[in-house]
Amino acid sequence: MIKELSELGKTIRAGKTESELVHDAIKKEPISIEVVIANDGSFREFQLVDNKLTDAEAITAKKGKARLLLDKAEEVLCYGGEKSKKKHELFLDKLSKYQELPELIPVMAFYKQNKVNGVETALEKFMSAFPDEKNRKGNIGFRIESEGNRIHEKAEILKKVIAVYETTQNALLSNSQKNCSVCGKSDYPAEDIPHGMIKRVPDGQSSGCALVSYNENAFESYDLKGNNNSSICTNCAKTYVEGLNWLLSAGNEISIKTKKGKDKKEFRYSNRKNFGSDTAMVFWTRKNKKVEEIDYLEAPNPADVARLIDAVASGTERDGRYLEPDQFYSCTLSGSAARIAVRDWIETSLFDFRRSIAEWFQDIAIAEYDRDSEITQTHYARLYDLARSCQRKNSDGSYDKDDPSLARVATNLWNAALRNTSPPWWILAKVIQRARLDGVTADRAALIKLILNRHISGGDIMITEKIMEGSRPVAYICGQIFAKLESIQYAALGDRNAGIRERYFTYAMTSPASAFGRLFNLNSKHFTKLKSDKPGLAVTLDKELQELCKDVDIYCFPSAFSLEQQGQFAIGYYHQRQLQFSGGK
DSSP, X not given: OHHHHHHHHHHXXXXXXXXXXOOTTEEEEEEEEEXXXXXXXXXXXXXXXXXXXXXXXXXXXXXXXXXXXXXXXXXXXXXXXXHHHHHHXXXXXXXXXXXXXXXXXXXXXXXXXXXXXXXXXXXXXXXXXOXXXXXXXXXXXXEETTOSSOGGGSHHHHHHHHHHHHHHHHHHHHHOOOOOTTTOOOSSOOOSSOOOOBXXXXXXXXXXXXXXOOOSGGGOOTTOOGGGXXXXXXXXXXXHHHHHHHHHHOEEEEEEEOTTSOEEEEEEESSEEXXXXXXXXXXXXXXOOOOTHHHHTTSOOHHHXXXXXXXXXXXXXXXXXXXXXXXXXXXXXXXXXXXXXXXXXXXXXXXXXXXXXXXXXXXXXXXXXXXXXXXXXXXXXXXXXXXXXXXXXXXXXOBOTTOTXXXXXXXXXXXXXXXXXXXXXXXXXXXXXXXXXXXXXXXXXXXXXXXXXXXXXXXXXXXXXXXXXXXXXXXHHHHHHHHXXXXXXXXXXXXXXXXXXXXXXXXXHHOHXXXXXXXXXXXHXXXXXXXXXXXXXXXXXXXXXXXXXXXXXXXXXXXXXXXXXXXXXXXXXXXXXXXXXXXXX
């Protein structure tokens, strides 16, 4: 995984223009405040900067370090008293290593020769000018009052930073010729330094999380210290961090319409999908090309899906685009304090990826009656909606954001969609639990169908998109019978606050023998009333019920249904309901 992330980082670098390329020793950093000083080091004023990015010394992690000429108020001004003293000393130590540069003469005077009019005055003004913590959190840089460029941006400063970096790298390389575990080369040293922080990880620290970090003795071996245990060279460390940061943040702002018809700006990620509040999935190809089929999982267009399924079935998907030696990658991430938890890793060819997507839609296809158009259509559920069909609800009907099942189900379904694998049985238990409480929706029926068919073994019967004819599982027929009994109750009594679905659905799904005894007893009463009020309809519904009952021995219902049979029951119930909505029997 790290190797492919590193290759992605190199691809991103290769796509940059010459003006965008930055040396490994230099990094774009935000700046919020300028300390404007005179040539003699005297403090003049603070100038606010609108969080612009500036070229500065690259530091992979701030712990125990300071950045040259650009840092927080604690480092630059010793803001915070004794607590910031150590940080301020680190900042001054860094300056002393570059003090021979003429560009730093005013800054050194600011801290030493003209200290009273310099740093002491600046700290006093800073405390009164920025009482709000939010406004003083950004980086602070230096600028001479008569000049336009900031001191840390001057060419001579940047050249010196690069020279020091390269000298350090060469020294490390000469002391160790160990090959990198990612690229297999010894062109760059493997150091015991943080590889860099990954930002925008769900549930992670706002300052970033580490993907690779050996920060305790228990993680170390073979007398290696810290990140030397990973044997990842400095170049691969930087490129994999750049690649993963790009995946988590790449996208663009689009305009969408709100429910009230107003235009609203929304950021749309291009290589990332969020699963709940604590999990995100990122994806890419080796050549970093867009694969449109990935969007089908979240916004399935029936026409596009039909074309994809036909192309795969006929073999025409083997066009030039997918004969290229390209691979599709996906990893699912969550934050865990300062670390990243990798929940899943997928690597597959583009050809197999496309075929898996086609088979996914075939397996989740379910018939649904559209009341507006009054026709039965094939429903292709969004992957996120399938996962949400398992999510717990609050008493007011809203989804419970604290239910962790959403991200877990979505991760497993994503894996099943791309690898053409079977989702775990616990998801079936979860969706059936929600079906008992909230009903069998099209999304729940599609998810149950997917799980049952992908776990099918010899002798089992495949669940179809529409109502099944001929040989059917007993549990499936029981679901159909329950739906017919429900329609008879509705015809006889109309809407009820608590009909047989609310009172007996779970009972019939788990213990059919005892449940259907009571249901048929109730049905006889409903039928008597219906026969009195609507004799023609009573005869029709009774014939339809008898037609269903002939395929199962109603005097010998099973005493209990297994989890798999409960899923068959739910599908039989759903199919029968959709058929009745459309005017069928």
